[in-house]
Amino acid sequence: MSGADSSENSDQSSSSIPVLSDVSRQRIDARPQRMNTWFNLIPVKKFEDTQPAKLLFLDSFVTVQSTEAKDGSGEKSYSVFFEGQHEMSVVVKYSLIFVWYGDDLLTPDRPFPVIFEKPFTSKYVSSKVSQFDKTHxxxxxxxxxxxxxxxxVHLWNSSKLYDHVISEETITLKQDAAINYGASTTDLKGRIISKFVPLLNLHHDFVYHGPGLATVSAEGIGNLEFHSLVSLTPEGDHGTRLYVTIAVDPETFPKWAERIFSWVSPKTALCDVLAAILANFVQNEFHADSVIWANKRFQDLKLLPVEKHLADVRRWGETFYPKDFVPPVVEEKSPDLRQWEYLDDAANIKEGIVYPYSVSNEALVAIKNAHGEIRVFDAYCPHQGAHLGCGGEITEDRIxxxxxxxxxxxxxxxxGPSETNRTNFISELDMTGIKYRIEDGRVEVFI
Ligand code: FES
Ligand SMILES: [Fe+2]
Structure with missing residues (x-):
């Protein structure tokens, strides 16, 4: 990086710390969400309770019609129309309405996946919807x-992933973890509740059945067995709505607990209450991620050798893109167009804070280092593209x-992750310095 200090004088104009709403948060993401796969549209109960005229889906919408069976059984079937006109293939399972999206909406390229070998007899209970506006x-x-x-991000005590198996249809992996559920939720109530939840040593099995559906099963919560389905439905170009649907096998917890609970609450089954609590736990875990995702740059992964499978996961996702998708060319800004632009008053940049900026559509961060010198960098972490001005911290002169x-x-x-291990590989992850100067107390960047 280069910088030319002219006169860092004491121009003490308003010392405002830039906040996220001040910087451009336009997500840069060229990946299509129109992927050929099965998506959950909405839980049946939610549809019946709200009867929405239209449902957002991809960068468009769908309409849903329900028809009651003529035999008086009260059973319903559902027809779904993309943009209100084009009929889609529909599957209703696990109390969710699924649709096929693909080149041919009525003829799926692949059958609805076998998610659970044998469904439980208990209810499949869905969480409330979570909407992530800037998450692909x-x-x-x-x-x-x-x-x-x-x-x-999740403040778990430990995590170890292994057995990554990627096939045409699925990604399967296993995880051992010590989990502090809810500790990282952005919701204060959730964080308080999490303080009363014991640390759980769990083993998870994850399976992605295409990009829209994942199952997570855990061992380690007593003898409890449950089916857990995370469904992801694209909204717009880079938004996602998420439901967690869980059924608890009533055979796997003590009968006395069910009996006591039925005295207290005769109309609700304990396994359904437990399913709702677990669904909330799982759902809450995504909120801390979403703060990172909403601001990250997705290109240019520079992965540690132990993370190479992440590139395979990305390639697997690409196999679901429409066949005619051509990634747009990212154009480099021509050097002739670069010029000096105002960043901030030098007096506003204080030690201990990573300041986010957007100048000429470039996301930047500025810090004041331990020698009192200002440094300006590209905002995105060279590792996996997180925005360093959105949650990046300074500890003892380190970002x-x-x-x-x-x-x-x-x-x-x-x-690197441990502060001590600057290998050759790690040195490839140095932040990109931005040329700057300070004139009359104004920081300017050459951009
Ligand atoms: S994105 Fe991984 S450390 Fe920054
Ligand atoms: Fe996460």
């Missing part, structure tokens, strides 16, 4: 395979990335 469905898929983020916790020194040199 592949963010979720990649996240499941991203071992290093669980401790930093720590909010995603996997890698450290960078005051000159932007990557120190």
């Amino acid at each position: 469905i592949m963010d979720f898929v990649e996240n499941g395979s991203d071992n290093l983020h669980f401790e930093k 720590q990335c909010p995603f996997h916790g890698f450290y960078f020194d005051g000159e932007g040199r990557c120190l």
